[in-house]
Amino acid sequence: xxxxxxxxxxxxxxxxxxxxxxxxxxxxxxxxxxxxxxxxxxxxxxxxxxxxxxxxxxxxxxxxxxxxxxxxxxxxxxxxxxxxxxxxxxxxxxxxxxxxxxxxxxxxxxxxxxxxxxxxxxxxxxxxxxxxxxxxxxxxxxxxxxxxxxxxxxxxxxxxxxxxxxxxxxxxxxxxxxxxxxxxxxxxxxxxxxxxxxxxxxxxxxxxxxxxxxxxxxxxxxxxxxxxxxxxxxxxxxxxxxxxxxxxxxxxxxxxxxxxxxxxxxxxxxxxxxxxxxxxxxxxxxxxxxxxxxxxxxxxxxxxxxxxxxxxxxxxxxxxxxxxxxxxxxxxxxxxxxxxxxxxxxxxxxxx
Numbered sequence: 366x367x368x369x370x371x372x373x374x375x376x377x378x379x380x381x382x383x384x385x386x387x388x389x390x391x392x393x394x395x396x397x398x399x400x401x402x403x404x405x406x407x408x409x410x411x412x413x414x415x416x417x418x419x420x421x422x423x424x425x426x427x428x429x430x431x432x433x434x435x436x437x438x439x440x441x442x443x444x445x446x447x448x449x450x451x452x453x454x455x456x457x458x459x460x461x462x463x464x465x466x467x468x469x470x471x472x473x474x475x476x477x478x479x480x481x482x483x484x485x486x487x488x489x490x491x492x493x494x495x496x497x498x499x500x501x502x503x504x505x506x507x508x509x510x511x512x513x514x515x516x517x518x519x520x521x522x523x524x525x526x527x528x529x530x531x532x533x534x535x536x537x538x539x540x541x542x543x544x545x546x547x548x549x550x551x552x553x554x555x556x557x558x559x560x561x562x563x564x565x566x567x568x569x570x571x572x573x574x575x576x577x578x579x580x581x582x583x584x585x586x587x588x589x590x591x592x593x594x595x596x597x598x599x600x601x602x603x604x605x606x607x608x609x610x611x612x613x614x615x616x617x618x619x620x621x622x623x624x625x626x627x628x629x630x631x632x633x634x635x636x637x638x639x640x641x642x643x644x645x646x647x648x649x650x651x652x653x654x655x656x657x658x659x660x661x662x663x664x665x666x667x668x669x670x671x672x673x674x675x676x677x678x679x680x681x682x683x684x685x686x687x688x689x690x691x692x693x694x695x696x697x698x699x700x701x702x703x704x705x706x707x708x709x710x711x712x713x714x715x716x717x
Contacts, residue, residue, distance in 0.1 A: 369401050370477075372469055373452030377434065377442030378460035379409030384577060385418050387463045393426050397469040405450060407434040407442030440543035440551040444701050447537060456531040458574075465573040472531035475569045482536050482564035483556065485527025486572030488515050497580030499667035502660045504578055508652035509675055511610035515568055524568045525606065526556040528576070536564065542701040544602075549588075549595040557599065557606035558699070585671070586678045593682025597690050602697045615687075617645060618680030649673065 374392050378385065392404055406419050408431055419431050432449055434442035447455055456472050458464055465471075468486075475484040490501035503509035510516050515528045530552065540562050543551045556566055579585040593614065600607050620641045627634025646669075653668035 369398060370453040370473060371451060372397060372402050372454045372456060372473060373446075373450035374402065374404045374456045374458055374469065375407065375443060375446035375450065376404070376458050376460065377407045377409070377439045377446065378411070378415065379434070379437060379442075380411045380413040381415050381460040382413045382418065384460050385415055388458065388460050389419070389422060391463045391466070391468075392458055393422065393429065394466060395464075395469045396466050397473070399428060402428060402469065403451060404429045405446040406431045407446040408432070409434040409437040409442055436545065438545070438548050440545045440547060440701070443551075444542040444545065447542060450534070453534050454531060455534055455537070457529045459529060459576075461577045462529065463575045463577075468572060468574060469531075471569070471571045471573075475567060475571065476531065476533060479567055480565075481567040482559055483527060483530045483532050483566045484569055484572060485515060485530050485567075486569055486574060487518060488528040488576050489574065490578050491575050492578055492580050494580055495663070496582070496667055496671075497578065498660075499664050499671045500578045500580065500585060502656050502664055503668055503671040503675060506652065506656055508648070509672055511613065512608065513610075518568060519570050521567070521569050521571075524566055525560060525608070526553055527566055527568050529574070530556075531572075540564075541699055544699045544701060546700045547595050547598060549591040550599050553596070554599045554602060554699075557603035560606060561603065582670075582674060585674050589675050589678040590682035590685075593679035593684075594686040594689070596679075596683055597686030598693070601690060601694050602699070614676045614680030615683035616680075617641075618677060618684060621645075645676075 374395075376389065376392065378388075381388070389404075389406065395402065404426070406429070408416055408419065410433065416431070419429070423429050423431070430449070432445050434445050436442070436445075443457065454473055454476060456469055458468075471486075472484055475481065490504050492498055492501045505517050507517065513526065514522060514524045515526070536559065540558055544554050545551075547554055559566065579588055596611060600611075621638075624634060624638035624641050628638040649669045649672045652672060653665055656668055657663075657665040
């Protein structure tokens, strides 16, 4: 037991009274030796009683600490916690996630077994209510979220990004902390930066957790709009790491808007609009039927609505981001803890 690495679990949260009991409770119930584990909650100055709940847990868990995340967003919280962490391995857990009792142990085991620079498991989405269940199904399918393997893969493989993540501490010493410019997609940016520096990222079926997605239309739209919006900055910083799947929603939305504009003035435009919207409608219906056959036919009416929300919000967010960040293609700096770090030449990455 004394040879096990000391581990720090970091949780960036804000106003999570609805989920903190399950998420933090699961972290504190890990089967990893408690004298080799610390938990740091980076709270974004919650106003809903989350801080009181954390203090309640602190009374019986001396290895639990809370730090203030005055920035109020995920990357500033992660960085605040990591900078105070004592662990040889850093494990990230999110507020909407309930990790398995052996989660930390499996993360440590996979890092030690493979020498990976980041490990993570499948993001198994679960939710209550008709709309929430449809969201869970849609975000676990290739049609809904593209080819990101952690959404649905059940096999071990080397990938370009994983859900949450666990890293040897030296990874942060080598490539820096999370980019605080990115309200969303900071994990993608960090993983792309890691790959560019010669790192390896492992998806393992042994690392298990349950994720609770957004369970209403407005929250889901806002979340995926932000994903698309901030993906533009990730692309500007790491163009070589982008995949074709990430351009499908903005291409669809651009085609839809363009054909809709033409339809106002010409018959060919109306035909084009019918073709674009009809093709997507058929694809969405086919994907919905395929998902409903496995998950239950009661999901069928809502699945096309959820698919449309995911794709339209992400695609529109991406297009808005292109306009908003149109003058920043040469700005590849990574900003954290009040400092900007310019990407250095990656030629020496293979020397490590």
